[in-house]
Amino acid sequence: MTITSTPGVDVPDARGRTGLDRAGRDLTGNPDVVIRDVELIATAWHVLRRTTYDYRRRDGSWSREQRETYDRGDGATVLLYDPDRRTVLLTRQFRYPAYVNGHPDGMLVEAAAGLLDNDDPASAIRREAGEELGVTVGALEHVFGVWMSPGSVTERLHFYAAPYTAADRTGPGGGLPAEGEDIEVVELDFDEALDRIGDGRIADAKTVMLLQWAALRGPFSTSPVSLGATRARVPDPR
Template sequence: MSAPARPVPGVDVPDERGRTGLDRVGRDLTGNPDVRVTDVEVLAAAWHVLRRTTLQVRGADGSWRPQQRETYDRGNGATVLLYDPDRRTVLLARQFRYPVYVNGHPDGILLETAAGLLDDDDAATAIRREAAEELGVQIGELEPVFEVYMSPGSVTERLHFFAAPYSAATRAGRGGGLAEEGEDIEVCELPFDTALTQVADGRIADAKTIMLLQWAALAGPFAVPRG
């Protein structure tokens, strides 16, 4: 007689974050009639969730083909480019990122726009929180820029992009991130043109930061008027 299956945290019993039913995500999707989800397996749920999903996908010839996809679900996030329109500067976070370090970056230290996960907040609330924690800025006016799936082949995250002006008056805190979350962030103020140069020569290598800097140059606060 086989032993009964052990309860799986995040599936049958609450995991460390109190979640259950993590294997149900995706099973009720109906937006695409050419895709049927037949099985969802939780591979890891220590903090974020790694799933292996079995699909049936209908091709152009009408036949159904089985596929499997692994997806990493870390929730959705937000990022903001903080800029001083009068002094033509931007405010960025300099911090160590282990995933890039293990994938060939010389020291793993990146210059980035302030960013973080939404958790239970809306995107605007979340990015105001992150800007205060990481860069010490109390955001006033906040401009939505775009929403982007950053790595759609494997990561579910949708990232909300914003831009906001800052000044000496709005730099009300020290920034630096939250020590209890292992953050050790250096606040870096750069001339906007210097930041663009660092994009071109590879010193700024973070995708969300590059996208916002290029937006600022092409259509944002530092765009050259046409005509």
């Protein structure tokens, strides 16, 4: 009898991981969902799984379902804003998935963001702001946490906002060339950034959400609700 080993399951994959087929097998939070099987489909950089589960419908009947999930880890993003000059600091970089799905050139204007990579969300976004924008971030405001594509992607994205000044731009930014990054730092007038949402020049979901939050409830809002709100801030560790 030949015993076969599966990378990522019982032997390490290219990133040294095993047990990747265990995700979700111990879930008990929803009595209407019973996990039956988890198959490992791909383990290149991130992980693609196919899960089979029984689901009790609202009428009481049970159905057998399958879903594929793409696990790339959780991430964080930040909108950096200068309240005095009414500007925001964003990135511009090539995104192949957008390019192959109809974007004219794949060059997207976005808020700085990145995966947590075993850091807490606040530490991760400070790291990303330094790498991508060259900014040393002070006090952070946590805006919300959102599942960006819950039909297939497991990632939860943690949204932050933080003020910046010219003095906070302590590095060149541009990302890490060793990781294939080639990022342009883009400073925009806030009202122009909003206009770019309307005409499609800003079409990245996280960036649209942060800009609209800034206009409705954030630093550029004139709403009495916003002005009277108490915002939770992450203390400046410096």
